[in-house]
Amino acid sequence: AQKITQTQPGMFVQEKEAVTLDCTYDTSDQSYGLFWYKQPSSGEMIFLIYQGSYDEQNATEGRYSLNFQKARKSANLVISASQLGDSAMYFCAMRESTSNTGNQFYFGTGTSLTVIP
Amino acid sequence: EAQVTQNPRYLITVTGKKLTVTCSQNMNHEYMSWYRQDPGLGLRQIYYSMNVEVTDKGDVPEGYKVSRKEKRNFPLILESPSPNQTSLYFCASRAAGANVLTFGAGSRLTVL
Numbered sequence: 255a256q257k258i259t260q261t262q263p264g265m266f267v268q269e270k271e272a273v274t275l276d277c278t279y280d281t282s283d284q285s286y287g288l289f290w291y292k293q294p295s296s297g298e299m300i301f302l303i304y305q306g307s308y309d310e311q312n313a314t315e316g317r318y319s320l321n322f323q324k325a326r327k328s329a330n331l332v333i334s335a336s337q338l339g340d341s342a343m344y345f346c347a348m349r350e351s352t353s354n355t356g357n358q359f360y361f362g363t364g365t366s367l368t369v370i371p
Numbered sequence: 372e373a374q375v376t377q378n379p380r381y382l383i384t385v386t387g388k389k390l391t392v393t394c395s396q397n398m399n400h401e402y403m404s405w406y407r408q409d410p411g412l413g414l415r416q417i418y419y420s421m422n423v424e425v426t427d428k429g430d431v432p433e434g435y436k437v438s439r440k441e442k443r444n445f446p447l448i449l450e451s452p453s454p455n456q457t458s459l460y461f462c463a464s465r466a467a468g469a470n471v472l473t474f475g476a477g478s479r480l481t482v483l
Contacts, residue, residue, distance in 0.1 A: 261412075297476065357404075359416060363413040
């Protein structure tokens, strides 16, 4: 089974609008971490936001927030007030914390976001 | 500046010609790892290392070797590259106990 599933290959959003990028994950661990990375056309991987499985509050970093629904095993990224510079590929990732897999990171297939002026 | 440096950034080679992609970090991170990125597949982990002389396989280790003789360096070795190893490769590191991975700029490899 896929550890991370991103079902939206491509998304469009109007500038200044909010957009939600979906991510579901699969783990039997109690302790794990969830991440979002941004990859602009230049190719680098930029860390956006992190959520620990025991964190009770949803993580927020500026215009980014992570909508963490543990029972549903979802970790959607919400970008508020989209900007043209938000056009990029977005990857959801997970790190499990069990002793034998805690050093592996699993990435989704990515969602390509295009912000329309 | 704290960073992960990969070289070369771009390489075109031929089947069977051994090559090494270097990775170096200046943050004294214990953990380092290699990923390959392919369209429609996202990033997949090739190998990782918890510290000097400690390496382990990720999800797609076939056709690759690594070594960790120094804390700062984690080279990726392709002993006999094949066309299916054409990909974008990323090296990443993190400190022990930290969560966030810091990535290098990526190395685009083409094997003809």
